[in-house]
Amino acid sequence: MSCCLQPLIFLLFAAAAAPRQPCGPLGLSHDTVLGRPGANITLRCWDEGPGNVTVSWRVEEWGRSQRLPAGNALPLHRLRHEDAGTYSCFVGSHRLRSLRLLVQEPPETPRVSCYRRSHDHDVLCxxxxxxxxxxxxxxxxxxxxxxxxxxATEQRCRFFSKSQKFVCRVKVPRGADDIKPLLVSTCVSNAAGSAAGEDKIITLNGVLRPDPPLNVTVTALEKAPQRLRVNWSYPSSWDHRFYWLRFQVRYRPEPAQTFSEVDQVTTTWLDIHDAWRGLRHVVQVRAQEEFGHGAWSEWSREAVGAPWTDPKDLNSEMGFFSSQFPMEDGTYGLTLPPELFVEDGADGTGGPIMEASARSTASPYTFLVAGGSLLLGIALCIGIVLRYRQLWWMDGWRGAKPEGEGQHVLVPLGSPSPPLSDTPLLSPPCSPASGGLHVTSLDYFFSGQ
Structure with a gap:
């Protein structure tokens, strides 16, 4: 068994240790001179020549020609990328030599990331x-x-100046195994040097990364002040007839910075049940392959919406608002309705404002105490009038009745009472030693009249 595995292990290690693709600087021709940015360099027309001959220089760069100082040697200081071009020396009108100057520095080391927008797209690195x-x-x-x-298959990469990145397209043959590992190598080179990126091992399933969902909208649900309906659509690069996506939704009220998230959404809509009443909410959606292969997409663009608000609540909130005027003591006064702030009359004098500011700012408890005292005084007066009216009525009735007719002798219950005219309306205060309860004019209540 071990003798059979040894050749296989040897082949695996031999393949893993296979030499990398060559990655070296681009070759320079004999008439090309390389200079680094910021360096000093000297161009020479010839090494040996007559000293009494006047040599002139001309540079052609970026489609234009420029004359330079004369002399066999042409010094250039503190090179810039703009100094690159073709330098030619002349004797009279005869061209003696042309040198191509490159102002370059070694390229940056590539740090490659690969992704695939869907199962039927090529891989982009x-x-x-x-x-x-x-x-x-x-x-x-x-x-x-x-x-x-x-x-290995070789791919040329393109530089996109707008996004400031190199992009390589890897053709995926039809029927390729989605789980078979692939080895990716990169190399960037120019005349000043070269740089090789670290080898990456990828699978077609592992590099899946969909585009963000499109057309995200947030709408209110009628008579549901804490609910929001979020809708979106599949990205155009994903064919949902054969492959599906799962989604993640995050949302927050606008004053807050922390998002709430909902995972494992398989539909293209979601109802949010815990929205904040009356506040605008920011919502974003992202997508991933339905079985979790690959990475999540970028978040979609922000969509904004607010829950449904009852018009009655809206009117009540808008009906009164705090218009606080600073008072002399540093406090703030009344909360006034908005109609008081509308200018009265064509001259805009604002009469209601002056009237409102002239009103008393007394506390409502003062009016309650005053009204209660008034009612108590009125009740006391009515009680006194009723008492004297009944006494007057009894005196008139006794005076009109014949003497001795139908009279009955009343046996007093106690000591004889003083006449009514001598009885005070309010009894004098009792001494602490009496210990009893005194009731004034008891005979009046027991007279039977």
Missing amino acids: EWPLRAKPSPGTRAMLWVKQRFTAEN
Whole structure:
């Protein structure tokens, strides 16, 4: 068994240790001179020649020609990228020599990331740059199946100045295995040097990364002040007739900075049940392959919406608002309705404002105390009038009745009472020693009249 495995292990290690693709600087021709940015360099028309001959120089760069100082040697200080061009020396009108000056620096080391927008798209590998590459910089990418001795396919990469990155397209043959590992190598080179990126091992499923969802909208649901309906659509690069996506939704009220998230959404809509009443909400959606292969897409553009608001609540909130005037004591006064702030009359004198400011700002408890005192005084007066009216009525009735007719002798219950005219309306205060309850004019209540 072990004798059979040894050749296989040897082949695997041999394939893994296979030499990398060559990555070296571009070759320079004999009439090309290389200079680094910021360096000093001297161009010579010839090494040996007559000293009494006047040599003139001319440079052709960016489609224009310019005369330079004369002399066999042409010093150039603190080179810039703009100094690159073709320098020619002349004796009279005869061209003696032409030199091509390149002002370049070695390229940046590529840090490659690969992704695939859907199952039926090619793989794109890219890396960003900190600075624009020098003219003539070349970027190459090689792909081959891992642990095999087959030759790698070579791809030329393009530089996109708008996004400041190199992009390489890897053609995926029809019927390729989505889980078979692939080895990706990169190299960037120019006349000043070269840089090789780190090898990456990828699978077609592993590099899936859909585009963000499109047409995200947020709408209110009628008579639901805490709900929002979010709708979106599949990205145009994903064919949802054969492959599906799952989505993640995040949302927050506008004053807040933290998002709430909802995972494992398989539809293209979602109802949010815990929205904040009356607040605008920011909503974003992202997508991933339905079985979790690959990476999540970027978040979609922000969509904004607010829950449904009852018009009655809106009117009540808009009906009164705080218009606080600073008072003399540093406090703030009344909360006034908005109609008081409308200018009264064509001259805009604002009469209601003056009237409102002249009103008393007394506390409502003062009016309650005053009204209660008034009612208590009125009740006391009515009680006194009723008491005297009944006494007057009894005196008149006794005076009109014949003497001795139908009279009955009343046996007093206690000591004889003083006449009514001598009875005060309010009894004098009792001494603490009496210990009893005194009721004034008890005979009045027991008279039976």
